[in-house]
Amino acid sequence: MRTALAPLLAGATLLCGCASLAPAACPAGQSPGRTAQLFFGRDIGDQVGVSDADFARFVDEELTPRFPDGLTILDAAGQWRSKAGPIIREPSKVVILALPGRTGGEDRLEAVRAAYKARFSQEAVMIVTQPVCLGF
Template sequence: MIRLGFLGALAGLLAGCTTLPPLACGPGQEAMLTAELLFGRKIGERLGVSEATFRHFIGEEVTPRFPDGLTVLDASGQYRDSSGRLIREPSKLLLIVLKDEPEGRARLAAIAEAYKSRFQQQSVGTILRPACISF
C-alpha cells in the first residue's frame, strides 16, 4: 500500500480542503477536478485484494458515490515501510472527474476510509488536480 506520509496526510485532510483557484478553460470545457486514488492490494505479505474483490468494492463503495463514471487502471506501487525496506505491490489507480465541491471531496474520503477499513490498509493515496474537462 502506498504509505507516503504526505499522501496519508492529504487523504486525511481531503474533506476539509478549500476549493482550488478557478481555471480559464477553453470553449466546450468545464473547470472541474480530477481525482486519482491509489489502492495497494497486499494485506501483509500476500496479495489480499483479488480482482473480483476489488471489482466488488468498486460496485459497492465507489459507483454509488460517483454513478456518472470512473476509470480503473492496473498499476504497480512501491513505498518504504517504517524500517526503511522497499515494498512493491500490485495496485489499482482509480480516476474520477468531479466538481470542486465539499460533497465530492467527502465522498472521495469515504471511499478511502472504506478501503482502509475493509482491507486493513494503512492509507489510500489521494491526488486532486484542477482540470479543464470536456466529454
C-alpha cells in the first residue's frame, strides 16, 4: 500500500509547489501580471560582437515597438553551456518586462527572441516568466 501512495503523494507535492507560484490575490493597489526576463548574450564567436550601440538599436527597432510601455535593461555576466560544448562566459544584457494580466504577449516575446538570434547569429535567447502582482 505504501508504494501505491508514493506516486500520488509526490504528484500532490509537485502540484502544491506549482500552486504557490501564483499569488492567490494581489494586495490593494496591485493587480495580477507577469514578469518576463530575457537574457541576451553579446558574443559572436569568440569576441564581443554586439556593441552597446548595436544593442541600443535592437532595443529601438525590436523591443520598444513591441513593448512600448517600458522595460528595464541590466548589464550582466552570463555563463551557459551549448549542447555538448564547453562552458561559455560572455557579457550579456538582461531585459525585464512587466506584463499586465496572467496571459498574453507570448507572440511578441518570441518575435523579439527570434529577431535577436537572426540579427546577431545567436544560438539561444533565454527567457524566464513568472506570475507577480503589479502596481504602478
